[in-house]
Amino acid sequence: MKKIDERYIEVLDQFGFGLYTTTAGCNLYHDSSWGSYIVNFNGDDFVEMFIGYAETFDPNEYVSLHIKSHRVIKDIGEMLKSAKEIQILLLKVAIEFVKISKESMVKADV
Known part of the structure; x- marks a missing residue:
C-alpha cells in the first residue's frame, strides 16, 4: 500500500475518523x-x-449484516440511526478527498 498523503489523514481526523495501518492494509x-x-x-x-x-x-x-452475524444488538433503531450518520460522514470525507485529488492534479499540470 502506498503512503497516504497527510492531507487525507487530516480530513479523516476532521470528521472524527481514525486510521491505522497493518500489514494487510x-x-x-x-x-x-x-x-x-x-x-x-x-x-x-x-x-x-x-x-x-x-x-x-x-x-x-x-445493520442487516450485524443482525445476521448474531451480535447482541440492544437497539436496532439506534444502530440504524448511527449507520446513517456514518454514511453521511463517509460521503463528506469522500467529497473532500476528491477536492484534494483534483487540487493535486492541477498542481501537477502546472
Missing part, C-alpha cells in the same frame, strides 16, 4: 453511540477505495 474506525465502526481496506490506493466504499455504503445492509 488500513483500518478505518469511528466511535458512535452504539459502538465502534471499523472497516478494513486492502489494496494499493486507499483514497480510491475509500471513495468507492463511501459511494456504495448502505446503512440498512450494514
Whole structure:
C-alpha cells in the first residue's frame, strides 16, 4: 500500500475518523453511540477505495449484516440511526478527498 498523503489523514481526523495501518492494509474506525465502526481496506490506493466504499455504503445492509452475524444488538433503531450518520460522514470525507485529488492534479499540470 502506498503512503497516504497527510492531507487525507487530516480530513479523516476532521470528521472524527481514525486510521491505522497493518500489514494487510488500513483500518478505518469511528466511535458512535452504539459502538465502534471499523472497516478494513486492502489494496494499493486507499483514497480510491475509500471513495468507492463511501459511494456504495448502505446503512440498512450494514445493520442487516450485524443482525445476521448474531451480535447482541440492544437497539436496532439506534444502530440504524448511527449507520446513517456514518454514511453521511463517509460521503463528506469522500467529497473532500476528491477536492484534494483534483487540487493535486492541477498542481501537477502546472
